[in-house]
Amino acid sequence: MLSSEEIRVLGDTVGPEWVCTDPCMMDTYSYYMNPEIVNQEGSLWLTRPEAVVMPANTREVSEVVRLCNRLNLMVKPISTGWSATAAASRDRVIVLDLKRMDRIIEIDVKNQIAVVEPYVKAIILQTILWKEGLNLHVVSCGGNHSPLASTTSAWGTGLDGPSMSYSGRNLLGVEWVLPTGDVLILGSAGEGAGWFTADGPGPSLRGIVRGYQGAFGSLGVFTKAALKLYQWDGPPEIEVGGCSPHYIIKDLPSNIGLFMLSFPDAKAMVEAGYRMGEAGINYADFRLPAFMCAIGSTDDNLDLKRIWETGLFQKIANYIMITAVIGYSPREFEWKMKAFRQILSEVGGVNLPINLPDNTRVPERLLKRIRRIVEFIDDPLKLLRKLPFLQDLISRLPINKRQRQKNLSELFWVMLRHANNTQGNFRPSQAMLTTMGTFDTWDLGIRQSDWIAQKKQEYIKKGLFLDDGGDLGCGGTFEQGHMGYLEGITLYSSKDPRSVEAAGKVVEEAVQACIDEAFGIPIAGFGQEMNAKLGPHCGDYHKWMKRIKEALDPNLAVDPFFYVDPGKKTDEDDSQGG
Amino acid sequence: MGAKEINDRLRAVLSEDGLSTDPDILTLYRVANPIVRDRVGPSRVARPRDVTELQNLVRLANEQGLHLVPVSSQGPHGKGGTACAEEHIALDLSSWKKILRTDRRNRVCMIEPGVTYGELLDALEPLGMTVPMPLAPRSGKSVAAAVMDREPSTWPNRQWDISDPVGSTEFIFGTGDIFRTGAAGGPGSLEKQRVAGGAQKSPMGPSQTDFQRVVQGSQGSLGIVTWLTVRTELRPSVEGPCLIGSDELEKLIPFIYGVQRPWLGEHSFILDRNAATLLMTHNAPDSFEAVTASLPAFICLQNIAGFERLPRERVAYQLKDIEEIAARNGLALSSSLGSVLAPELLKAATRPCGPRDFRHALRGHCLSIFFLSTLDQSPRFLGAIGEVAGRHQIERNRIGIYLQPVVQNHACHIEFMVPFDPENRGEVELMRRFEADAVHELFDEGAFFSRPYGAAGKLAFVRNQLNNAVLKKIKDIFDPNRVLNPGKFGL
Numbered sequence A: 001m002l003s004s005e006e007i008r009v010l011g012d013t014v015g016p017e018w019v020c021t022d023p024c025m026m027d028t029y030s031y032y033m034n035p036e037i038v039n040q041e042g043s044l045w046l047t048r049p050e051a052v053v054m055p056a057n058t059r060e061v062s063e064v065v066r067l068c069n070r071l072n073l074m075v076k077p078i079s080t081g082w083s084a085t086a087a088a089s090r091d092r093v094i095v096l097d098l099k100r101m102d103r104i105i106e107i108d109v110k111n112q113i114a115v116v117e118p119y120v121k122a123i124i125l126q127t128i129l130w131k132e133g134l135n136l137h138v139v140s141c142g143g144n145h146s147p148l149a150s151t152t153s154a155w156g157t158g159l160d161g162p163s164m165s166y167s168g169r170n171l172l173g174v175e176w177v178l179p180t181g182d183v184l185i186l187g188s189a190g191e192g193a194g195w196f197t198a199d200g201p202g203p204s205l206r207g208i209v210r211g212y213q214g215a216f217g218s219l220g221v222f223t224k225a226a227l228k229l230y231q232w233d234g235p236p237e238i239e240v241g242g243c244s245p246h247y248i249i250k251d252l253p254s255n256i257g258l259f260m261l262s263f264p265d266a267k268a269m270v271e272a273g274y275r276m277g278e279a280g281i282n283y284a285d286f287r288l289p290a291f292m293c294a295i296g297s298t299d300d301n302l303d304l305k306r307i308w309e310t311g312l313f314q315k316i317a318n319y320i321m322i323t324a325v326i327g328y329s330p331r332e333f334e335w336k337m338k339a340f341r342q343i344l345s346e347v348g349g350v351n352l353p354i355n356l357p358d359n360t361r362v363p364e365r366l367l368k369r370i371r372r373i374v375e376f377i378d379d380p381l382k383l384l385r386k387l388p389f390l391q392d393l394i395s396r397l398p399i400n401k402r403q404r405q406k407n408l409s410e411l412f413w414v415m416l417r418h419a420n421n422t423q424g425n426f427r428p429s430q431a432m433l434t435t436m437g438t439f440d441t442w443d444l445g446i447r448q449s450d451w452i453a454q455k456k457q458e459y460i461k462k463g464l465f466l467d468d469g470g471d472l473g474c475g476g477t478f479e480q481g482h483m484g485y486l487e488g489i490t491l492y493s494s495k496d497p498r499s500v501e502a503a504g505k506v507v508e509e510a511v512q513a514c515i516d517e518a519f520g521i522p523i524a525g526f527g528q529e530m531n532a533k534l535g536p537h538c539g540d541y542h543k544w545m546k547r548i549k550e551a552l553d554p555n556l557a558v559d560p561f562f563y564v565d566p567g568k569k570t571d572e573d574d575s576q577g578g
Numbered sequence B: 001m002g003a004k005e006i007n008d009r010l011r012a013v014l015s016e017d018g019l020s021t022d023p024d025i026l027t028l029y030r031v032a033n034p035i036v037r038d039r040v041g042p043s044r045v046a047r048p049r050d051v052t053e054l055q056n057l058v059r060l061a062n063e064q065g066l067h068l069v070p071v072s073s074q075g076p077h078g079k080g081g082t083a084c085a086e087e088h089i090a091l092d093l094s095s096w097k098k099i100l101r102t103d104r105r106n107r108v109c110m111i112e113p114g115v116t117y118g119e120l121l122d123a124l125e126p127l128g129m130t131v132p133m134p135l136a137p138r139s140g141k142s143v144a145a146a147v148m149d150r151e152p153s154t155w156p157n158r159q160w161d162i163s164d165p166v167g168s169t170e171f172i173f174g175t176g177d178i179f180r181t182g183a184a185g186g187p188g189s190l191e192k193q194r195v196a197g198g199a200q201k202s203p204m205g206p207s208q209t210d211f212q213r214v215v216q217g218s219q220g221s222l223g224i225v226t227w228l229t230v231r232t233e234l235r236p237s238v239e240g241p242c243l244i245g246s247d248e249l250e251k252l253i254p255f256i257y258g259v260q261r262p263w264l265g266e267h268s269f270i271l272d273r274n275a276a277t278l279l280m281t282h283n284a285p286d287s288f289e290a291v292t293a294s295l296p297a298f299i300c301l302q303n304i305a306g307f308e309r310l311p312r313e314r315v316a317y318q319l320k321d322i323e324e325i326a327a328r329n330g331l332a333l334s335s336s337l338g339s340v341l342a343p344e345l346l347k348a349a350t351r352p353c354g355p356r357d358f359r360h361a362l363r364g365h366c367l368s369i370f371f372l373s374t375l376d377q378s379p380r381f382l383g384a385i386g387e388v389a390g391r392h393q394i395e396r397n398r399i400g401i402y403l404q405p406v407v408q409n410h411a412c413h414i415e416f417m418v419p420f421d422p423e424n425r426g427e428v429e430l431m432r433r434f435e436a437d438a439v440h441e442l443f444d445e446g447a448f449f450s451r452p453y454g455a456a457g458k459l460a461f462v463r464n465q466l467n468n469a470v471l472k473k474i475k476d477i478f479d480p481n482r483v484l485n486p487g488k489f490g491l
């Protein structure tokens, strides 16, 4: 517990009303996704912070960090708080909630750069940017995350990867309150030359700020970030009707195409990813596993169960990519669509007509019939595959207009507005976890997702994980097919201790597979424990990180848990060699 | 320890012929730039044969307090990246010439540090690939040296991040430890990673680190690259390069923004008539005057290309879209301007120019001052350089200008070229004074010397002292004994 004197000095810094120690408030900062897997006793709660402090500006952040150096406290920054890595890891940690720092400092429309504070949410920035013909990369947890946190400190995969890359690669400048409290601005902005590059002069400290993953708040607090923006050729705003959970957009402009593509097998899907990438066709793409298609097309678990049991999704949706194509001009759109159709026909992909009836509304009797018929058909899409013109023809038929609009809207929300139904993933089993997710090639992504899909079967058979068919490999391509990534999701029950135990086990097995099969560093490959495990197989990077942490944070004033804890014996002594 | 003893120790870790002390050879490693002063030439040249030898050499340097300056390009070394203030050994990796891997599917290749652009282009061409490269590099220029120095390429819309096209790397820190970055960082051997479907293409990692970025731009002062992967692109199968000329730079700028924003076209840059002529006449400098006289003040080269898929249709639609943007800005696309033909300019820009830097052909040498800003700011810098030139009685029309949008036109490399006679001591002295003055003036105007050379080397590290302090901490970690290019950037 903080002493009243400590609370007072913190209050002197940010104003007493911005320091909180109420236990019920502290609990809201210790409840995140997946803690039951990490906690020994399966608790759903992470460590309660000693206090939550809400600074208004960089100066206050710096002063609080300096205080922590003096008072033997640690800070833990949080921006929008999506990630469990925003939680305190031990006693004497105060959470620095950056909600009051929500200013868009600058939008340089010409040079496509936005300078933002931590609590600027992606969706808000995007709304403003669209009006300027600009867009930003948004990660697929949803549009209400902090682009600053993702870009400086976390991961960064999102559906718009083909056209807007990965968060870590979009950092053009950063203001950084070091663990000592000093304020460092990297790159051109640090010289007062503008926020156009975070690298240099000479060696780039951006390589210390983050790698594939960020430092998750363990190297200080980022108070401003310059984000690389991109061209937006869609409308400045979009007219919307309907109500939750189905907001319906009015017609799309003719230079935007949103598609749901079904491929006969993994090979065809992979091939399409490479070819579309090379031709620069996709604005956004996402491999949507069959079970997630089923989740997405239902509003409740009962409907989900009914349609999943028809077996239809398992036949047509095993290898689905959703894709957005946008043309700068009608000519460009036409060219892209021609190339798109060419590729689909080369690999045997089907552009699923999105005006087909919604089978969740189909009566039970009919569903049973569908199930029986589906059993006898290997490839329900064969005809469409053989006769590609039928795909377009059906799409154009003036039938099921409402259905078409609903489906189009869903694709629009997910791919372009990042209004993801993240919650939906939790609906069937109350908990989900993710594994694998190394970032390199699209081929490697598929291999990883195959591995985890198979591994999960053991647990599904024992009833420990929800039977989602096994393959929940989610991800897509990046930078016009130059890179790719897939992570493997598992649906488990946070209430069933056996399921939780299995969840922990599968995460460990996946990490071990990354080592044994040389899949690379997985999404979970960060933080004290994982780095100690993976580091020895990867040039002992954790030892270098330890030295960096020691050099930058001599008084250990910033919570080190999700990076490397220099206070603990883990590295030099435990290392098995690089 | 005496010189002989050191040589013996060096010979013990290097294979036969791995060490040179011959003064004639040492001269080849001196910075061939009369403007660069106060530099010590190398006392020896070490040529390790492989990584083991290299690592042993770095360890020996740590033990014996020796200094190493990595060199990957073949001479002449003109910019001053290999300049070192202290006695040192030139660590020559220019004979490490293996192209270890080319991967058409993942559009990537893996090369050793001595591979030059010409060699790499030759290896990629049969596979239908190419690589973004600096404007007409000299033929001895190492790809690794260029990309590890963040040299701009002429293909801006293929550069997503300033670190591109570097993928994964392997390097040896000043401590002698070997390290792999990006997807190559592990776990597992490179071969095993490939069996799993990886291609060592991602530059990020391992995990929460991006040490490749720290080594990049360090001019050999933090790590010695032993190999790296480089992102490649498909080779255009059809090209329709165009030229857009104007006597006013301000007219070309909006055009570039218009084309770059939606990633239309391919290679793209602006040269003023002097720089364009330097490039086009480096094999026939006598024609310099005639060619310059035929050109408008500024020329933009805009390449348009088709690749493997529907190439002609691609060129056709892009041409129309780009024509429209030009028309909106009161400009027109042409296939030639004066005596310069678009395909020839493209060819000159995207191939090695020969053994000597094309900038040097006219007068024997050339002062280059370059930095980053944004394209819209460039006229301000042109004004500033003109003023400084005036102060030094340098005719404004002697200066060549090269504007290269980088990172999908989020920034712009701005370069001023002043050809001079290296044998004329007065002129060399003038260039020295001019450079020092110009760099100060440009710096005050907001130039960002991201790759600091020459007079910018010191100035770039003056304003952001905290950045330097942190860099020093990092140098303490990666090269605590100051083995690698000591004193570089004051580290």
Ligand SMILES: Cc1cc2nc3c(=O)[nH]c(=O)nc-3n(C[C@H](O)[C@H](O)[C@H](O)COP(=O)(O)OP(=O)(O)OC[C@H]3O[C@@H](n4cnc5c(N)ncnc54)[C@H](O)[C@@H]3O)c2cc1C
Pocket (backbone or CB within 6 Å): A033, A076, A077, A078, A079, A080, A081, A082, A083, A084, A085, A086, A087, A098, A118, A139, A140, A141, A142, A145, A146, A147, A148, A149, A150, A151, A152, A153, A154, A155, A156, A157, A158, A214, A215, A216, A217, A218, A220, A221, A222, A223, A422, A562
């Ligand atoms: C269901 C779900 C799905 C997800 N899907 C994705 C996905 O598809 N792709 C993806 O990339 N991520 C995903 N994530 C992870 C996470 O949501 C994102 O990476 C997000 O960008 C981080 O969350 P945030 O922006 O809310 O930041 P926070 O949760 O506030 O912070 C994230 C980390 O950064 C640190 N941090 C935050 N602000 C600062 C700061 N100003 N200075 C220093 N450190 C700071 C925090 O301490 C924390 O460690 C998902 C998470 C969930 C729960």
